[in-house]
Amino acid sequence: MTRPFVKMNGAGNDFVVVNALEQPFAPGEDQIRALGDRQTGEGFDQLIAIEPSDTADAFMRVWNADGSMVETCGNALRCVGWLLMQANASDRVVIDTAAGPTAATRAGDHRVTVDMGRPRLDWTQVPLAEEMDTRGIELQVGPIDAPILYTPGAVSMGNPHVVFFTDRQDDGFVTGSGSLVEHHPLFPQGVNVGFANVLDRDHIRLRVWERGAGLTKACGTGACAALVATARRGLTERKATVVVDGGELIIDWDAATDHVLMTGPVEIERTGVLSI
Numbered sequence: 001m002t003r004p005f006v007k008m009n010g011a012g013n014d015f016v017v018v019n020a021l022e023q024p025f026a027p028g029e030d031q032i033r034a035l036g037d038r039q040t041g042e043g044f045d046q047l048i049a050i051e052p053s054d055t056a057d058a059f060m061r062v063w064n065a066d067g068s069m070v071e072t073c074g075n076a077l078r079c080v081g082w083l084l085m086q087a088n089a090s091d092r093v094v095i096d097t098a099a100g101p102t103a104a105t106r107a108g109d110h111r112v113t114v115d116m117g118r119p120r121l122d123w124t125q126v127p128l129a130e131e132m133d134t135r136g137i138e139l140q141v142g143p144i145d146a147p148i149l150y151t152p153g154a155v156s157m158g159n160p161h162v163v164f165f166t167d168r169q170d171d172g173f174v175t176g177s178g179s180l181v182e183h184h185p186l187f188p189q190g191v192n193v194g195f196a197n198v199l200d201r202d203h204i205r206l207r208v209w210e211r212g213a214g215l216t217k218a219c220g221t222g223a224c225a226a227l228v229a230t231a232r233r234g235l236t237e238r239k240a241t242v243v244v245d246g247g248e249l250i251i252d253w254d255a256a257t258d259h260v261l262m263t264g265p266v267e268i269e270r271t272g273v274l275s276i
């Protein structure tokens with residue numbers, strides 16, 4: 001069987017997007033892993049299906065490159081929002097996800113703002129395995145008496161994130177410590193691991209080790225989580241530019257609504273056909 005797809009990216013975080021509005025698309029985990037392989041398959045961080053919805057313009061289903069189905073993806077919401085707005089000739093669409101509905105609006109040429117809703121800050125919502133203050137949880141990486149990383153913030157943006165405040169951001173360090181923390185028993189559902197370097201009160205340099213996808217050029221929910229975590233610690237304002245490997249995302253944690261708004265780019269790379 002074959003399915004057409006669009007390859008897209010949001011600030012470098014890349015997706016294969018399949019239109020499943022009329023014909024269901026339900027690949028198995030092994031198929032997703034094979035498709036996601038960057039040497040032998042199409043290669044992507046996430047596989048995305050646009051499905052019908054009774055309550056929104058569409059439902060967005062997300063699988064990580066390791067085949068796991070997850071709640072949401074911030075960068076893919078911008079990409080899918082852009083595709084739907086182009087198709088409907090509109091400037092606003094609502095996309096449902098397993099984490100809840102999100103509104104996407106045009107913010108310029110190939111730029112989209114998505115309303116990621118309220119951050120979920122209670123330890124049960126992240127979720128953590130035990131009660132902790134999510135402003136700075138009891139977790140450290142490295143020797144007990146001289147930890148390299150410690151007291152990260154924990155945030156759910158519909159999916160679980162932990163954010164370390166550090167200027168150690170090289171590939172080896174992010175990969176080594178990110179993969180260790182991703183499956184730490186404190187996170188019963190696994191976790192996306194952010195490494196945030198606060199440059200000034202309006203700029204954060206962020207790298208993310210994604211649950212189920214590894215080192216990525218950008219993680220939209222990770223950028224939202226980083227802003228929330230740094231603002232809660234008084235390190236940044238509630239609005240900042242998050243500089244990721246593939247570009248910049250503007251994150252605004254609106255004080256009036258408590259919603260996190262993310263604005264950033266959308267790019268179409270190519271079209272193709274999947275054989276599954």
Ligand SMILES: N[C@@H](CCC[C@H](N)C(=O)O)C(=O)O
Pocket residue numbers: 013045046064070071072073074075076159160192210211212213216218219220221222
């Ligand atoms: N790249 C995404 C997040 C994708 C899902 C994540 N790896 C998870 O397992 O929760 C984003 O832009 O938010």
